[in-house]
Amino acid sequence: MGELLIKNGIVYDPINGVEGEQMDIAIKDGVVVEEVSPQAEVIDASGMLVFPGGVDIHSHIAGSKVNAGRLLRPEDHYRDPEPKTEYTRSGVGYTVPSIFTIGYRYARMGYTTVIEPATPSLKTRHTHEELDDIPILDKACFPLFGNDLMLLEYIRDGKLEEATGYVAWMLEAVKGYAIKIVNPGGLEAWSWGKNLEGIDDEVPGLGITPREILRTLCTISKMLKLPHPIHVHPNNLGKPGNYETTLKTMDCVADLYEGGKPIIHLTHVQFTGYGGHSWLNLSSKAPEIAKYVNAHPHVSVDLGQVIFGEATTMTADGPFQFILHQMTGNKWVNADVEVETGAGVVPYVYKRSNYVNAVQWAIGLELALEVKDPWRVFLTTDHPNAGPFMEYPRVISWLMSRKAREKVVSKLPRSARRRMNIETMDREYTWTEIAIITRAGTAKSLGLKSKGHLGVGADGDVAVYPINPREVDPAKDYKLVRRAFRNAQWVVKEGEVVVSQGRVVSSLKGKTFWVKPSISSDALEAARQEIKGKFKRYYTVEFENYIVPESFLARPCMLKAEGS
Amino acid sequence: MPVIQGAVCAFCGCVCDDLEVLVENNEIKDVKYACAIGREKVLNCVKERDPRVLIRENGKFREASLEEALDRAAEILANSKYPLLYGWSNTSCEAIKIGVALAEELGGVIDNTACVCHGPGLEAVHEVGVVEGTLGQARHRADLIVYWGCNPTQAHMRHMMRYSAMSQGIFRSGRKERKVVVVDVRKTTTARLADVFLQVKPGKDYELFQALRMAIRDEEIEAEEVAGIPVEQIEELADMMVSCQVGFLFFGLGLTQSSAKNENIAAAISLIRDLNFKTKWLMLPMRGHHNVTGANKVTLWETGYPFAVDFSHGYPRYNPGETSSTDLLARGEVDAALIVASDPVANMPAQIAKHFAKIPVIDIDPLMTATGLLSDVRIPAAFTGIEAEGTLYRMDGVPLVSKKLVEPPEGILPDKILLQRLLEKVRKLRRR
Amino acid sequence: MKFVLVTGTTLSQAQGKEHGKVSPKYKEAVAVCELAEEDMERLGVKPGDPVRVTSPYGSVVVKAVKARDPTPGIAFIPTGIWANAVTAPETSAAGIPSYKCIEVEIEPAPGEKVPDLEELLKQSVGVKG
Numbered sequence A: 001m002g003e004l005l006i007k008n009g010i011v012y013d014p015i016n017g018v019e020g021e022q023m024d025i026a027i028k029d030g031v032v033v034e035e036v037s038p039q040a041e042v043i044d045a046s047g048m049l050v051f052p053g054g055v056d057i058h059s060h061i062a063g064s065k066v067n068a069g070r071l072l073r074p075e076d077h078y079r080d081p082e083p084k085t086e087y088t089r090s091g092v093g094y095t096v097p098s099i100f101t102i103g104y105r106y107a108r109m110g111y112t113t114v115i116e117p118a119t120p121s122l123k124t125r126h127t128h129e130e131l132d133d134i135p136i137l138d139k140a141c142f143p144l145f146g147n148d149l150m151l152l153e154y155i156r157d158g159k160l161e162e163a164t165g166y167v168a169w170m171l172e173a174v175k176g177y178a179i180k181i182v183n184p185g186g187l188e189a190w191s192w193g194k195n196l197e198g199i200d201d202e203v204p205g206l207g208i209t210p211r212e213i214l215r216t217l218c219t220i221s222k223m224l225k226l227p228h229p230i231h232v233h234p235n236n237l238g239k240p241g242n243y244e245t246t247l248k249t250m251d252c253v254a255d256l257y258e259g260g261k262p263i264i265h266l267t268h269v270q271f272t273g274y275g276g277h278s279w280l281n282l283s284s285k286a287p288e289i290a291k292y293v294n295a296h297p298h299v300s301v302d303l304g305q306v307i308f309g310e311a312t313t314m315t316a317d318g319p320f321q322f323i324l325h326q327m328t329g330n331k332w333v334n335a336d337v338e339v340e341t342g343a344g345v346v347p348y349v350y351k352r353s354n355y356v357n358a359v360q361w362a363i364g365l366e367l368a369l370e371v372k373d374p375w376r377v378f379l380t381t382d383h384p385n386a387g388p389f390m391e392y393p394r395v396i397s398w399l400m401s402r403k404a405r406e407k408v409v410s411k412l413p414r415s416a417r418r419r420m421n422i423e424t425m426d427r428e429y430t431w432t433e434i435a436i437i438t439r440a441g442t443a444k445s446l447g448l449k450s451k452g453h454l455g456v457g458a459d460g461d462v463a464v465y466p467i468n469p470r471e472v473d474p475a476k477d478y479k480l481v482r483r484a485f486r487n488a489q490w491v492v493k494e495g496e497v498v499v500s501q502g503r504v505v506s507s508l509k510g511k512t513f514w515v516k517p518s519i520s521s522d523a524l525e526a527a528r529q530e531i532k533g534k535f536k537r538y539y540t541v542e543f544e545n546y547i548v549p550e551s552f553l554a555r556p557c558m559l560k561a562e563g564s
Numbered sequence B: 001m002p003v004i005q006g007a008v009c010a011f012c013g014c015v016c017d018d019l020e021v022l023v024e025n026n027e028i029k030d031v032k033y034a035c036a037i038g039r040e041k042v043l044n045c046v047k048e049r050d051p052r053v054l055i056r057e058n059g060k061f062r063e064a065s066l067e068e069a070l071d072r073a074a075e076i077l078a079n080s081k082y083p084l085l086y087g088w089s090n091t092s093c094e095a096i097k098i099g100v101a102l103a104e105e106l107g108g109v110i111d112n113t114a115c116v117c118h119g120p121g122l123e124a125v126h127e128v129g130v131v132e133g134t135l136g137q138a139r140h141r142a143d144l145i146v147y148w149g150c151n152p153t154q155a156h157m158r159h160m161m162r163y164s165a166m167s168q169g170i171f172r173s174g175r176k177e178r179k180v181v182v183v184d185v186r187k188t189t190t191a192r193l194a195d196v197f198l199q200v201k202p203g204k205d206y207e208l209f210q211a212l213r214m215a216i217r218d219e220e221i222e223a224e225e226v227a228g229i230p231v232e233q234i235e236e237l238a239d240m241m242v243s244c245q246v247g248f249l250f251f252g253l254g255l256t257q258s259s260a261k262n263e264n265i266a267a268a269i270s271l272i273r274d275l276n277f278k279t280k281w282l283m284l285p286m287r288g289h290h291n292v293t294g295a296n297k298v299t300l301w302e303t304g305y306p307f308a309v310d311f312s313h314g315y316p317r318y319n320p321g322e323t324s325s326t327d328l329l330a331r332g333e334v335d336a337a338l339i340v341a342s343d344p345v346a347n348m349p350a351q352i353a354k355h356f357a358k359i360p361v362i363d364i365d366p367l368m369t370a371t372g373l374l375s376d377v378r379i380p381a382a383f384t385g386i387e388a389e390g391t392l393y394r395m396d397g398v399p400l401v402s403k404k405l406v407e408p409p410e411g412i413l414p415d416k417i418l419l420q421r422l423l424e425k426v427r428k429l430r431r432r
Numbered sequence C: 001m002k003f004v005l006v007t008g009t010t011l012s013q014a015q016g017k018e019h020g021k022v023s024p025k026y027k028e029a030v031a032v033c034e035l036a037e038e039d040m041e042r043l044g045v046k047p048g049d050p051v052r053v054t055s056p057y058g059s060v061v062v063k064a065v066k067a068r069d070p071t072p073g074i075a076f077i078p079t080g081i082w083a084n085a086v087t088a089p090e091t092s093a094a095g096i097p098s099y100k101c102i103e104v105e106i107e108p109a110p111g112e113k114v115p116d117l118e119e120l121l122k123q124s125v126g127v128k129g
């Protein structure tokens, strides 16, 4: 591998305390180094913004439900073809792009690492097949744990040790990265056509509650020293008045916190920050959520920011998707996964003229503006649920410019404007804060130590944007900001130039990270034997065929769990 | 003697993965737990292979080396303007990915056998969605199972035991804790096992679905009978469907291949969707070939569409009826064909298959088939799932990896490798 | 006599296929037409007799056999090249031809031979060279 020098860029590297210094970044053999030889390839980044490669913590890019979305929506693709080029495969966009196109479009925006946040364990081999097919990006996936029947039974029986062994075995078996929880207990209920309505409801047939599931999995995540905390989509997502459930969900593990990194991540909080009693009086409870987050260091959140226009909702939350189908009448996919989880997909259009959608739009931004610590709030659109990832530059411009926000707000229905707080918020994000919520903070939350920064030893993943942060005032010239983030001038992945002048020039294969939990080999072997013994009763495949060996992955990268 | 456990059956869409295979001196001696068809395949298919590499010259086959055949195949493809790459449902996902790359490289069409089996079901999903679950949901929870236009006793022989009517689940055990309904145009062997059998008039399934939808909404059906079934019986079935705890509908080619095609499936999906407003219902197609589901899935994530994908514009286009292999052949539009692990000459109506006699055809298959007989280049391959491992998807989308049970004969290669070499040769020719 | 033709997979067809399409076992399994006993009587044929099946799309001689799932008026030919000599090429914009529910005429064909695979290819699809 060669050497590369990115010269004279205006660098933002918050992890290393660099805030807009003009400096050079040297990369050798894919890694940031002190210096390179005079023979190194040179990129002249004078007068341009330099960030570490972007790290997206939550984007549905691969696996069975994403593919179900593609099947459901050929019309989504017709208008947005990507022809093949000398360096790239062809494909289609828009809200649920084909797999190669996902990699190219992320790369063009300067992103180099993206996490698929929900994979049913039984079908995770499929998720890996798709992840392997994504060019350029590094990636990882979070297996779903909140509704595994075997696990719920251990919790019911008070068997914490067995439950811990189960999670450790499963993460390793399917090559997952962290514990994802979606509507805890609610999907087991959905297997019977039912749902839960709060964190103290009982799961049918099991007599345990979401609270117990959350607390147990949080405890297990800590015991296994996983690099990323439990990643939670709570009960009641998408329902008016649900902010109380969200607050209770965050609070139910508060006493388990012992300092340090957060122990629970609440995802796409826009969908879970609703006040009101019905869709007619839906209101923003972002300030209440933010207030809790500000007072409680054990929590981090991401936005799930709404983008007006086409979206495709897809979650493991089967009953929520059914409700959305009921409400909209739009076509609906449901896909239950035996003894583990479910999934649903419903197309959706967010309209500026729609009262509910307008309030939803405000909630995401209000959260970002009200949460004081940028290291605990991350930019997502929960792609493609609240909007496609290609619209991140628009969200960045809203965060950096009150003027940009006001332009949207002025077009929203009066009724909606009364139920939001955004017009009183004058915070404008700085370049450093944008770097935190799009790479430094997400990398830290994921425990990816070589990502999200440009210090010596970091992965040589760099984005150079065609904008001069010393000359452009993002609050005023937000359109320039938007344009720059849409199309990076150069993107470097592991020291190789993958985007040049805004065009993809290489399709190298990225890595897939997976975590080996911290557990004694005896305990893991005991779990393996126990699970193997029961396996036939629960599953319609054989134990040995369930396991995804490392050799199945194109470029696996194992991370030993050692906590924060 | 070495016993291979957890062997994966590469016959039908059930993809049973609990076979035990006894191998001695690179020969399969016995197979345990497989159904009659799977057993037949695993035990005997390799004995029937035709190992000859053949090239047609002056109208006659002659034997050739693999290298020569691949060169000839690459030439045919590189010289074609609009080739069809068809088959894919009996090979691995790894091979299918190379097929997609090859079709893109050539600006041709890639299509899989879904086009002539469950393609209409996929088209119905575009229209109305679908309410699915993996087979374990049927096994553990279903107390009412409906088989409609399918005959598992003949075509998916272990389905009822392993996954559905007679399976042992956590919350339901065996046949006695479930009700079984069969709807078919004939009183099939499956129908004989049913609690309720409705013999629908050929081609009238759509009407019956719509009548059932009315009945579950308690709407009056103003007729004595629909589709040959007395209205009373329809209402009784509707009652059963509404009052079960978890229902599961399995449907087969009886729906996709008869008159209303995708509209049949759209009606079936609408019925199941409506039922979910009353109780829990799920459905699945009974996919035939062991990896036709994988062919759809891989094509879908790589191109955005599940079959019938046209690359002639440099990007994926999809419009069944226009870009589907059957229509392209019937209209005589494609000028060469690569067939992998399939026999369209036998499996498509002769009026469509005729076009294969007019264009150069490359056939990659372990066995000699009607397509092989009509081909210009015939390349024998290893049996996927027996002599080569590969990723495949069960009818419910559960991914599995089939195992290599025995080594293929010297010089016989898996599809994946043959296609990779073909792709390299084509790229070389086209760069010239 | 007019019939509705249904085609589809059967156990023996599937088993035969795994032996290869040129094997006698395959022909034995699929070059047949299953008929209800009373229909056979009306046609005046016995099991094993050749019958000619004709649709608007083609014509083929197959062996009459007793249906396992007899339904008067319905004829069944297992999936395969013999069935496809008479199935319908129209896809009605769905990509899929009509393999089931085809109106056919069936008549006794005394003395006529059931074609083997290569003969049938020549008759209904065509050959190269």
Ligand SMILES: [Zn+2]
Residues within 6 Å of the ligand: A058, A060, A117, A267, A268, A315, A382, A385
């Ligand atoms: Zn999400």
